[in-house]
Amino acid sequence: xxxxxxxxxxxxxxxxxxxxxxxxxxxxxxxxxxxxxxxxxxxxxxxxxxxxxxxxxxxxxxxxxxxxxxxxxxxxxxxxxxxxxxxxxxxxxxxxxxxxxxxxxxxxxxxxxxxxxxxxxxxxxxxxxxxxxxxxxxxxxxxxxxxxxxxxxxxxxxxxxxxxxxxxxxxxxxxxxxxxxxxxxxxxxxxxxxxxxxxxxxxxxxxxxxxxxxxxxxxxxxxxxxxxxxxxxxxxxxxxxxxxxxxxxxxxxxxxxxxxxxxxxxxxxxxxxxxxxxxxxxxxxxxxxxxxxxxxxxxxxxxxxxxxxxxxxxxxxxxxxxxxxxxxxxxxxxxxxxxxxxxxxxxxx
Amino acid sequence: xxxxxxxxxxxxxxxxxxxxxxxxxxxxxxxxxxxxxxxxxxxxxxxxxxxxxxxxxxxxxxxxxxxxxxxxxxxxxxxxxxxxxxxxxxxxxxxxxxxxxxxxxxxxxxxxxxxxxxxxxxxxxxxxxxxxxxxxxxxxxxxxxxxxxxxxxxxxxxxxxxxxxxxxxxxxxxxxxxxxxxxxxxxxxxxxxxxxxxxxxxxxxxxxxxxxxxxxxxxxxxxxxxxxxxxxxxxxxxxxxxxxxxxxxxxxxxxxxxxxxxxxxxxxxxxxxxxxxxxxxxxxxxxxxxxxxxxxxxxxxxxxxxxxxxxxxxxxxxxxxxxxxxxxxxxxxxxxxxxxxxxxxxxxx
Numbered sequence: 002x003x004x005x006x007x008x009x010x011x012x013x014x015x016x017x018x019x020x021x022x023x024x025x026x027x028x029x030x031x032x033x034x035x036x037x038x039x040x041x042x043x044x045x046x047x048x049x050x051x052x053x054x055x056x057x058x059x060x061x062x063x064x065x066x067x068x069x070x071x072x073x074x075x076x077x078x079x080x081x082x083x084x085x086x087x088x089x090x091x092x093x094x095x096x097x098x099x100x101x102x103x104x105x106x107x108x109x110x111x112x113x114x115x116x117x118x119x120x121x122x123x124x125x126x127x128x129x130x131x132x133x134x135x136x137x138x139x140x141x142x143x144x145x146x147x148x149x150x151x152x153x154x155x156x157x158x159x160x161x162x163x164x165x166x167x168x169x170x171x172x173x174x175x176x177x178x179x180x181x182x183x184x185x186x187x188x189x190x191x192x193x194x195x196x197x198x199x200x201x202x203x204x205x206x207x208x209x210x211x212x213x214x215x216x217x218x219x220x221x222x223x224x225x226x227x228x229x230x231x232x233x234x235x236x237x238x239x240x241x242x243x244x245x246x247x248x249x250x251x252x253x254x255x256x257x258x259x260x261x262x263x264x265x266x267x268x269x270x271x272x273x274x275x276x277x278x279x280x281x282x283x284x285x286x287x288x289x290x291x292x293x294x295x296x297x298x299x300x301x302x303x304x305x306x307x308x309x310x311x312x313x314x315x316x317x318x319x320x321x322x323x324x325x326x327x328x329x330x331x332x333x334x335x336x337x338x339x340x341x342x343x344x345x346x347x348x349x350x
Numbered sequence: 351x352x353x354x355x356x357x358x359x360x361x362x363x364x365x366x367x368x369x370x371x372x373x374x375x376x377x378x379x380x381x382x383x384x385x386x387x388x389x390x391x392x393x394x395x396x397x398x399x400x401x402x403x404x405x406x407x408x409x410x411x412x413x414x415x416x417x418x419x420x421x422x423x424x425x426x427x428x429x430x431x432x433x434x435x436x437x438x439x440x441x442x443x444x445x446x447x448x449x450x451x452x453x454x455x456x457x458x459x460x461x462x463x464x465x466x467x468x469x470x471x472x473x474x475x476x477x478x479x480x481x482x483x484x485x486x487x488x489x490x491x492x493x494x495x496x497x498x499x500x501x502x503x504x505x506x507x508x509x510x511x512x513x514x515x516x517x518x519x520x521x522x523x524x525x526x527x528x529x530x531x532x533x534x535x536x537x538x539x540x541x542x543x544x545x546x547x548x549x550x551x552x553x554x555x556x557x558x559x560x561x562x563x564x565x566x567x568x569x570x571x572x573x574x575x576x577x578x579x580x581x582x583x584x585x586x587x588x589x590x591x592x593x594x595x596x597x598x599x600x601x602x603x604x605x606x607x608x609x610x611x612x613x614x615x616x617x618x619x620x621x622x623x624x625x626x627x628x629x630x631x632x633x634x635x636x637x638x639x640x641x642x643x644x645x646x647x648x649x650x651x652x653x654x655x656x657x658x659x660x661x662x663x664x665x666x667x668x669x670x671x672x673x674x675x676x677x678x679x680x681x682x683x684x685x686x687x688x689x690x691x692x693x694x695x696x697x698x699x
Contacts, residue, residue, distance in 0.1 A: 294658075302665075303652045309643075311672040316651075316665045323660040 033087050033098035038064035040190050041095060041105040043118055045072040045088060049108035051170035052135070052162070052194070054079060057086045059193035064088065066095040096125040104187050106133040108162070111142075111296070119146065128154025131186045133177070135162045137297050140211035140218065147179055147210060156183035161217020164196065172196030175204040176220070178213025222301025222315045224265070225294075229318035231269050246273045246283045292325040382436050382447040387413035389539050390444060390454040392467055394421040394437060398457035400519035401484070401511070401543070403428060406435045408542035413437065415444040445474040453536050455482040455509070460491075460645070468495060477503025480535045482526070484511045486646050489560035489567065496528055496559060505532035510566020513545065521545030524553040525569070527562030571650025571664045573614070574643075578667035580618050595622045595632045643671040 042053045045067035057063045057080060065076050065088035073088040080086025089095050096103065103126065107118050115134055122132070132155055134143060143159035150157045158179035162169065175191050177184055184206045195204040207213045238244040238252065250273035257266045275284040302319050305312040324331065391402045394416035406412045406429060414425050414437035422437040429435025438444050445452065452475065456467050464483055471481070481504055483492060492508035499506045507528035511518065524540050526533055533555045544553040556562045580602075587593040587601065599622035606615045624633040651668050654661040673680065 299655045303655060306648045306652055306668055306672070309672045309675060311669040311676070313666060313669045316669055317662060319655055320660040320662045320665055323655070323658050326658060327660070 033064060033089055033094055034084070035097050036100050037084070038062045038087070038099050039104070040064070041066065041099045041103060043067070043095075043105060043107045043122070044109040045069070045076050046108070047166045048162070048169050050076050050079065051166055052106075052108060052173070053086060055170055055172070055194045056190055059190075061190050061193070062086075064095055064098045066090070066092060092121055093125055096122065101127065101130070102156075102186060103127075103130040104133070104190065105131065106135050106160075106187075108135045111136045111138045115142070115146070119150070123150075123153065123155070126155055129156070131156040131158065131183050133158045133160050133187060134214075135160050137161065137217060137221065137295065138211075138214050139296070139300060140214045143179070143211035143214045151180070156180050156186065158183050158187065159211050159214040160191075161213050161220065163217065163220060168196065172203070176207050176213045176216045177204065178207040178209065178211060178216070181206070181209065218297045218300050218304070221297035222305075222312065225298030225301070225318040225322070226312075226314040227263075227265050229314070229321055231265060232321075235269075235273075246285055250274045289328070290325060291328045292322045294319065294322040294326075298322070382413060382438055382443055383433070384446050385449050386433070387411045387436070387448050388453070389413070390415065390448045390452060392416070392444075392454060392456045392471070393458040394418070394425050395457070396515045397511070397518045399425050399428065400515050401455075401457060401522070402435060404519055404521070404543045405539055408539075410539050410542070411435075413444055413447045415439070415441060441470055442474055445471065450476065450479070451505075451535060452476075452479040453482070453539065454480065455484050455536075457484045457511070460485045460487045464491070464495070468499070472499075472502065472504070475504055478505070480505040480507065480532050482507045482509050482536060483563075484509050486510065486566060486570065486644065487560075487563050488645070488649060489563045492528075492560035492563045500529070505529050505535065507532050507536065508560050508563040509540075510562050510569065512566065512569060517545065521552070525556050525562045525565045526553065527556040527558065527560060527565070530555070530558065567646045567649050567653070570646035571654075571661065574647030574650070574667040574671070575661075575663040576612075576614050578663070578670055580614060581670075584618075584622075595634055599623045638677070639674060640677045641671045641674040643668065643675075647671070 039061040040053075040056050040063045042049050042056075042063065043066045045053070045065045049065070049067070050072070053063045053065050053076065062084065063086050065073065065086070067073055067076075067088065068090060070090055073090055076086060076088045077083060080088075087098070089098075096105075099105065105122065107115060109115060109118055115136065115138055119132065126132075132150065134146070134157075138146075138159060140159070143157075147157040147159070156179070158177045160175055160177035160179075162173045162175055164171075164173035168174070172195055175195050177187070177191065188206075191204045192202040195202040197203065207216045234253075235249060238249050244252075250270045253266055253270035253273065257263070257270060273283070273285055276282070277284045277287050298315060299319050302312060302316045305315070388410040389402075389405050389412045391398055391405075391412065392415045394402070394414045398414065398416070399421070402412045402414050402425065411433065412435050414422065414435070416422055416425075416437065417439060419439055422439055425435065425437045426432060429437075436447070438447075445454075448454065454471065456464060458464060458467055464485065464487055468481065475481075481499065483495070483506075487495075487508060489508070492506075496506040496508070505528070507526045509524055509526035509528075511522045511524055513520075513522035517523070521544055524544050526536070526540065537555075540553045541551040544551040546552065556565045583602075584598060587598050593601075599619045602615055602619035602622065606612070606619060622632070622634055625631070626633045626636050647664060648668050651661060651665045654664070
């Protein structure tokens with residue numbers, strides 16, 4: 002998302018040659034107390050901001066780091082009390098503000114940015130400090146990073162976080178994996194912040210190395226398949242019986258009271274009721290039928306193929322997202338799509 | 351297949367410390383003329399033996415190398431004239447027997463064995479010599495090998511060979527890729543040995559680096575899909591109308607006279623007629639319903655997913671081979687499979 006910026010700003014704060022430069026007081030932000038915060042979070046987008054506020058609600062003083070002064074200001078304003086939640090754009094100030102051993106979680110886009118953030122933080126860390134990647138990193142990247150950091154005495158966890166922005170704020174499901182000696186350092190924070198199911202926190206140590214990222218990857222693959230099934234239900238009801246959005250919403254709501262009860266069925270019912278805020282009609286009818294895929298579902302299919310484990314429903318979900326993305330080609334090949342709609346009638350009960 | 355043996359025998363022939371050992375005369379094989387042969391082939395299994403005999407039929411003197419004295423003897427016997435086709439188990443004798451620049455093709459199992467053969471031949475080669483990998487190597491392996499060999503002045507091609515053992519003997523389809531300056535060195539040999547379609551040889555330079563292996567990979571992926579379709583046709587006819595093997599064979603033969611004419615449809619008709627050589631009945635009814643997959647179809651699906659190109663028929667073919675392999679699990683979950691057979695009737699025309 003912002004690789005150049007993050008490198009520049011984090012990089013400049015670590016630049017020894019630049020330490021003597023005259024930095025205007027106002028650009029440094031509010032001065033943070035040293036060794037005061039229990040938990041640090043890098044990347045204050047919606048997910049990161051919500052997760053850090055969640056941690057702070059559970060009585061862990063939390064510090065944030067982001068390249069954007071605006072994101073920093075938003076968090077400080079929402080946090081209310083800087084002793085409880087504070088943030089900065091300066092990596093050195095951020096790291097100094099944390100109690101030792103430091104517990105720092107990254108919620109930044111997977112890929113090169115994770116490596117850049119690690120490279121920028123590393124000179125500021127001490128052996129025994131803990132770094133956690135909360136993003137959807139590919140599992141072999143986590144294996145590599147954990148091995149590299151182990152040599153420098155830094156503990157590392159790859160921890161999948163599920164539940165979206167709302168989950169991050171109110172209680173996500175967390176899937177940490179990595180050094181067995183690392184997990185106890187963050188366990189109280191994760192158990193407090195996680196969703197609770199029948200009183201139990203939705204977090205557990207998944208295993209060594211990248212086990213956490215791997216479990217999250219498969220979890221996302223299953224979600225791909227469930228979402229594909231929901232869209233097929235929608236398509237079938239709409240094309241076969243000309244059901245209205247409200248009728249379909251009602252059907253999903255009904256399913257959500259029985260064995261099919263789940264978050265995805267629940268929000269599908271809600272989505273179908275959503276009015277278009279800009280004009281007459283329903284939002285669902287204005288949504289472009291063109292989906293993207295971020296990688297975890299695809300990785301699940303690819304890994305299952307390597308293991309010889311058939312996951313045809315996930316395979317098809319990945320393929321259908323691919324087909325969905327090729328909208329221009331689909332329209333070229335099927336100029337009159339309605340003529341191809343299935344003529345099936347299903348009996349309403 | 352035989353990594354330890356191939357390393358030992360090729361390795362020992364290159365082992366400087368071993369050069370002084372007393373090797374019994376008969377184990378060296380017939381002495382080969384130096385700088386006499388136009389083409390060298392490593393790996394004298396059925397594919398390799400057939401390909402080298404094909405090359406020799408086209409008036410290129412050809413030398414073979416294999417770890418097995420038996421394979422060497424078989425080739426020499428089949429070749430008839432050692433000036434035309436000869437072979438050895440000794441890498442140094444093999445390399446010395448080739449005209450310079452040497453043109454050597456490997457037909458060995460993909461993976462580490464290719465690297466071992468290259469490592470063993472390399473000290474015997476000169477800059478300007480050409481190595482060709484005729485196996486189904488993964489394309490990134492070919493990219494790596496080509497780059498490594500380029501530094502040492504050795505030309506490299508990855509050339510997919512299609513048509514099985516019979517194709518190798520009578521005329522395969524060949525898909526070479528790699529250094530543009532490498533292809534002209536082997537072009538006359540490949541054009542002579544390849545299958546002909548309307549007089550044109552079924553071989554062309556596919557592009558730089560691993561383009562040849564990549565095209566062969568996709569070619570095999572398409573073949574996976576076609577084979578899956580044929581098995582589904584068979585299953586549908588058998589379960590829905592209790593068609594006999596001969597009735598099904600007749601149907602495939604009929605299809606093979608029209609737009610569906612192809613090698614795979616043709617051999618399906620033949621397979622269905624094949625009697626069991628050991629007992630009463632047809633061979634097809636004795637074949638274990640458990641397929642393996644060698645990788646190229648799987649790689650096609652995985653690469654298509656990376657490129658966002660939907661290939662659902664290939665995906666399902668890969669998945670069905672995976673399901674097929676899990677025979678014990680299938681039987682456990684479906685103890686009475688016949689009860690689940692579809693009850694569909696199709697109209698015979």
